[in-house]
Amino acid sequence: MLLKNATVRRKIVITLAYAAVVALLACAPMFLSDFRLNLLGKFLAYGVVALGLDLIWGYTGILSLGHGIFFGIGAYCMAMYLKLEATGAGRLPDFMQWSGVTSLPWFWEPFRFFGVALLLSVLLPMLLALLLGFFTFRNRIRGVYFTILTQALVLIVVTLMIGQQAYTGGTNGITGFRHVLGFSLASPSVKNGLYYISAAALVGSFLLCRRLVRGPFGKVLQAVRDGQNRLRFLGYDPAKYQMFVFTVSAGLAGLAGVLFVLQVGIISPSMMDIVPSIEMVLWVAIGGRGSLIGAAAGALLINASKSGLSETYPDFWTFLLGGLFIVVVVFLPKGLFGLLARLGARMKGGLGDAMAGGRGRAVVGEDHR
C-alpha cells in the first residue's frame, strides 16, 4: 500500500512538473519581447541537438564532436530553399553571381521545394552519420578514436564549405532570406509560429528519445555503453545499435539546424565548426549526461547565460565556461542535473528519517520495484 502510494505520488509530481514546463513554454510569447522570444526559440532548437547528443553520449557511450556538421547540414539545406525563395525564379543567388557562376548548380535544384528541403535537411545528416558509423563501429573503432574521427569530419566539411565558395557562400554562409512558404519571416506572427514549432519539436524529440532510452531498447543501449564486447557474446551486434542511435541523433541535429536557420536567418561555417560542435557537448556535460531533461535544460541554461553574460563581459564568459567545463567533467560527471538529483535524494532521505519509519521504508521499497 505504502509503496503504491509513493509510486503514485511520484508519478503525479513528475506529470505536474512536465505540465508546468509545457505550460511555461506555451505562455512564453505573452510575457517575452519579440527579441527575447526569438532567442528562446533558438535555444529550444539547441535543446533538440542536446537531446540527440545525450542519446548517444549519456546513454550509449558514443562521444561525437561532430554534431555541428549535422546541425549545419540541416541548416544549409533549409537555407538553400530560403535563398532560392528570396532570389526569385530564374535568377541566381547573389553570392553565385559574385563568383561568376552562370547557371544554378544541379544539386541546388531540389531545394526549390520546401518539402524536399525539409526532408533532405533531416535525411542528409542521417545518411552521413550512417556512413561514418558503418565504417567505424563495424570495425570496432570506438571511444576516443571515434571521437577524434568525428572531429576530423568537422574539419574537412568546414574546409570544403569554405573552399567551395561559389556553391556554398563560403565564409559568409547563406543569408538574406525573406519568405518561407509565402509567409514573411520578418512578421511577428510568423516568428511566434516558428517559436511554437520549435517548442513542439523539442517536446517531440524529448518523447522520441525517452521512448528509445526506456524499456528493453534502452537497456541494450546501456549495455553497449558499459560492455559492448560482453554484449556480443549474448548475441547482440553492438555496431548496429551504435549506427542506429548515431543516425537518429544526427537527424535530430539536422532538424535543429532547420529551426535555427528559420529563426536566426543565417547559417555560416563558423556556426558548425569545431568550437560550436564541442560547445554542444558542453551543454550536455554541464546540464547532465544520462538525463534527457538535464541535457535540454543545459542547452537552454548555458545559452541563456551566454547571451546575457557574453554581451557585457565576453572575456569573463570564456573563462567561466572553460572553468565550468573542467569542474563539471572532473567532479560532476552527471552534470548539474545529477547534482540536483543527489541533493533532492538527500533531502528526501532526511525527510524520510524525520517522519515515521513506514514512509522511509516506502522510499527504499521503491528502489526494488
Next chain:
Amino acid sequence: MSVWLVQMFNSLSVSSILLLIALGLAITFGLMNVINMAHGELIMIGAYTAYVMQNLFADYLPASWFGAYFAVAIPAAFCVSFLVGLALEAGLIRFLYGRPLDSLLATWGVGMVLQQLARTIFGAPNVGVKSPEWLNGGLSLGGSVLPYKRLFIIGLVIVTLIAMYLYIYRSAAGRRMRAVMQNRQMAACLGISTRRVDAMTFAIGSGIAGVAGCALSLIGPIGPSLGTYYIVDAFMVVVLGGVGKLLGTVAGALGMGVFNTYFEFWTNASLGKVLVFACIVAFLQWKPQGLVAMRTRSLD
C-alpha cells in the same frame, strides 16, 4: 628541377611540421592514453614564447644580437610549455587517468581558458614573428629554391626525434617511463615513483609541443587560436600511425604529409583534405588493429 621534386620537398616539409606537432601527442596520447586537447594551446604558448623572446631581444639587446633570439627561443619555449604541462598534470590530468573521454573534455576546457588568457595578454589579433636573418632566403637547387626555414624545421624535427629516441629507449629515465606505461603496478612494486614518472612524461610531451609552436612561428603569423586547427591533424597522425609507437607516428606523419601535398596538388586545398580523410577511414577498414592492437587478449 622537376615538379615532382618540388612536390617531394613540399610533402617532406608538411610531414615535418605534422610530425613535430604530433610528437608531443605521441607521448601523452600514445604512452599515457590521455587525450590532451590543450596540446594545441601548448603549441600556442611555445609560439608566443618565441614572440616574447623576439621582443626582448629587440628591446634590450644590440641589434647585431637579434639573429640569435631564435636559438634562445627554442629551449625557452620548451621550458615554458614544460612547466605549464607540469602544472596541468598536477592540477588536473592526474585525476583523469583511465578516463580518456573525460580527459579530452576537461583539457578542452583548459584550452579555452588558455586561449582566452592569451587573448587578454597579447590581444586577439594575430602577431607576426620576424624570422632571424640567417633563416631568410633559400638553398638554390637546379632552378628552384628550397627555403631555409623549411629546411630548418626538417632539421629540428630530426634532432627532436633523435633526442626523444635516446631519452625513451636509451636512458634510465626513459626505461622507468616505459616500465610505468606498460605495467603500472609492477613498476610501483619495483620502487619507481609512478607519480613522478607520470608528471615528467606529460611535461616532456608538453615541452615538445612548445618547440613545435616555436617552429610554427617561422612559417606564419601566430594567434590565440593557433593550435585549434593543428590539433585535429596531429591526432589523426597519431591514430593513423598506431598508438604507442614512435615509429608509427613518424610513418603516420609522412603518410599524411605526402598524401595531403599530392591531393592538394591534383585537386585543391579543400578537396585534398576530404580525400585524405577518406583515405584514413579506408585505411582503418583495412587495418583497424592499428587502433586497437593494444587490447587483443582482454575483454573490454
Next chain:
Amino acid sequence: MPWPAEEVVLSLEKITVEFDGFRAVNGMDLSLRKNEVHFLIGPNGAGKTTMLDVMCGKARPASGRILFRDRIDLSKKKEHQIAQLGIGRKFQAPSIFSELTVEENLALSLQKKKGVFSVLFARRKEEDARAIERMLSTIGLGEVSGRRAGGLSHGQKQWLEIGMLLIQEPAVVLLDEPVAGMTDAETEKTGELLRRISVDRCVLVVEHDMEFVRQFAGKVTIMHEGKLLMEGTMDEVQADARVAEVYLGKRRDADVVGAPA
C-alpha cells in the same frame, strides 16, 4: 569408442591459433557431445582459454575447422552470430552489466530476437517474466533481483553470468574457471548447477581446481603446449604417467607430444 554414442554438437579439428607468431594452440582436436560435462584442463599456457575463444568467435584460428551440428562452419561467423546459434560463453572474470539490475541483466539475455528493430518494438510478455522468475530461483538470486548487479558478491556475479547464459537455452555452454575465487559452499552449489544444466546440452568447463574436476567431471581432456595430451575419465587421467609428468614439471618425454621447441 568408450563413450556412449551421444550426438556430437560441436567438433573442432586441427585447430591452430597464432598470436603475433606465437602458437597458442597447435593442431588441437576436440568434440563436445550432448548431455556431457566435459572438462578441459592443463597447465598454465596450455591454450585452454584460447580454445574457448575460438569456439565463441573471440579468436580466429589460423587453420582448422569448427563445425556446429555437423554442418555450420563457425570459423567465418562473428561473435554475435555464434551466440545466436546457441553457443554461450562465460568469461573468467565475471562480466555482467553492473549498472543494470539483476533482473534487467537476465531480461537482456532472454530477448529472443536481438536486432535493433525487434528490440525497439519488443513487448514484455508474461512468459518472459516467468522464465526470469524461474532462472532467478535456479541461480538463487531471487532475493536480490532488483539490485544493481555491480553490488553483488563475487559468487553471486558468477551465478548471474551463468544464469544469463542459461536463460538463452544454449546448446553449448562454455565456462572459464567458474569456481575461481568462490568459497567451498559456493563451489559446491555451482557444481550442482553444472550437473543440472548438462541435460540436453553440452557443457565445457576450463578449470584448475582438481578437486572440483574430480567431483563433477564426465569426460576430461588434457591440453599441453597447445596440443591434445590425452582424453578420458578422471580415473584414467589420474593413472596416466604423462599427465603426472606434465603437471609435476618433469622433463618432457619424446613420445608425449613431440612439440617443436
